[in-house]
Amino acid sequence: MTITSHDVARLAGVSQATVSRALRDDHRVSAATREKVRRAAQALNYVPSEAGRTLSTRSTRRIGVIVTDLTNPFYPHVVAPLHDELQALGYRMMLITERSDEAVAGENLLDQSLDGVVLATATTESRLPAQLDRRGVPYVFLNRDTGQPGDYASVVDNEGGGRLVAGVLAELGHRRIAGIFGSPNTTTGRDRELGFRLALAEAGIGLPDSRVVRGAFEYDTGYEALPRLLAADEPPTAVFCGNDVVAIGVLNAAITAGLRVPDDLTVIGFDDLPMADWEVFRLTTVRHDLRELARQAARLLVRRITGEADPAGERLILPTEFVPRATHARLT
Template sequence: MAITSHDVARLAGVSQPTVSRALRGDERVSAATREKVRQAARALDYVPSEAGRTLSTRATRRVGVIVTDLTNPFYPHVVAPLHDELSSLGYRMMLITERSDEAVAQETLLDQSMDGVVLATATTDSRLPAQLERRGMPHVFLNRDTGRAGDVASVVDNEGGGRLVARELVALGHRRVAGVFGAANTTTGRERELGFRLALAEAGVGLPAERVVRGAFEYDTGYRALSTLLDVREAPTAVFCGNDVVAIGVLNAALAAGVRVPEELTVVGFDDLPMAAWEVFRLTTVRHDLRELSRQAARLLVRRIAGDTGAEGRRVVLPTEFVPRATHARVP
């Protein structure tokens, strides 16, 4: 016969509701009683029923993480620490990997099966955040958001990072610069481009349309972009890429085209993924704390689940720093 919470209650000498509250860590139960209940549960090898707990508390202790681009090497580096932080806060993580927000929006997984959602690949035109809001589903943005006022998010100082790159390139004497930016409907793409453009303009350096390419944050975007940039009337001496994955695509295309990096072409990325430091790349890039980005998102969501909807602490913006390696040099 299966051990029940009533058996634990009899052994501990308390009521069954007290067992349920004690095993949830409810602070209305004294520390001594909580410990007595835990000892009784261990003695009986009792495992609380998650289904029963959900019915009694209306909490599943599950969080959904929506990623629509798992092929991008960026996301494993934020999903793993997100999982660890949620686990430390008492939540289980469910990874949802539909190809689009529209597909996710139709999933019954979001109907009372989880307590909150982390949106890791949101776009500025995404309809899912509004749908979650209407359902009363707590949610936060990780890495990028919709760009609307009120988004609860853990993000990076993308504009500041773009400015860092532009100033470094100008200091190295580059005037014919190019940008391979992210998609126009992503805040990371927009903000990194904006910071880059603003700092170039302050230095009197232009960024003409023929030296700008936009696309998905993926290897192929960078690889294809370089041939386009090399065909313009005045080919660039430096390329700022929307992320490290795009930059690695540019590096490979340069190798295939016989363009020497950094002697003939400076290439700079963004994010400082672990692979950026590999000896085969030694990519000059912009660094931010990937693990802290995820940890902050987890903490923000747990506060939202607990009912904290105050304006203070709704947005965490992590700083950036320029990381010089082997793919940048003074203008040839």
């Protein structure tokens, strides 16, 4: 025998429509009635039909999260709290992984099977946000955005973090400073470099092209960049890396080159991933709250879905702080 919402309604002494609203936690139904309906549903082992709910509400309670770089240790640390926050808000998370935004099959996102989308690895050149806008699918940027007015995004104060590092290096007496930055078509790469350059310039320190490398936010970028920087006529005494993963590549390359960190070379990262604090690295870095970055993205997306977000866009910016550990030193 199949138990239906009509059976729950009879046991609870309410209408079938009230059952549907109560099981969606619709606040037009009193708390007492919602509780009575839940007890009746539990007594009958009633499980609401997701398909039926979708047809009646045009809501799937599903959120797609697009991540194009699962090899980067950064993303598991934001995907897990994102999942938990969405679940607490009554939504299921679907992880969509491709090598690029362009490889994401648009129709899979835009066929009304998702209530909203989190874009975790967007670039400034991605066409996917415009596609979502045209179809009326709510979305938010997580970590990276376009940097344009009207974005809905949960991001870090990347420019401020870059300024922090430049100030520390200047105070430590470093003048031959290098930067290994992310791709300029990402706001994280662009803005961390911008803040770093501006603060160095204010301190009277140049950053010539010969001491700048840009690439993907991955280990190989750091490992392959350091030998090139060391081959210059005046090799750097300090390197600022676009994220912790790049910095770990630099640390290993320094060992290969026979350098002592921080005696011979100061290395500073960005993000403060949990591995940055491992005893094997003890990486000096820039910290921001990874969990809150994800949680506020989830809350912002739900506000967009329910029509409560600012129609002009909302860009939520998390502060940064400098975390001194064992990979930086005063120039002697």
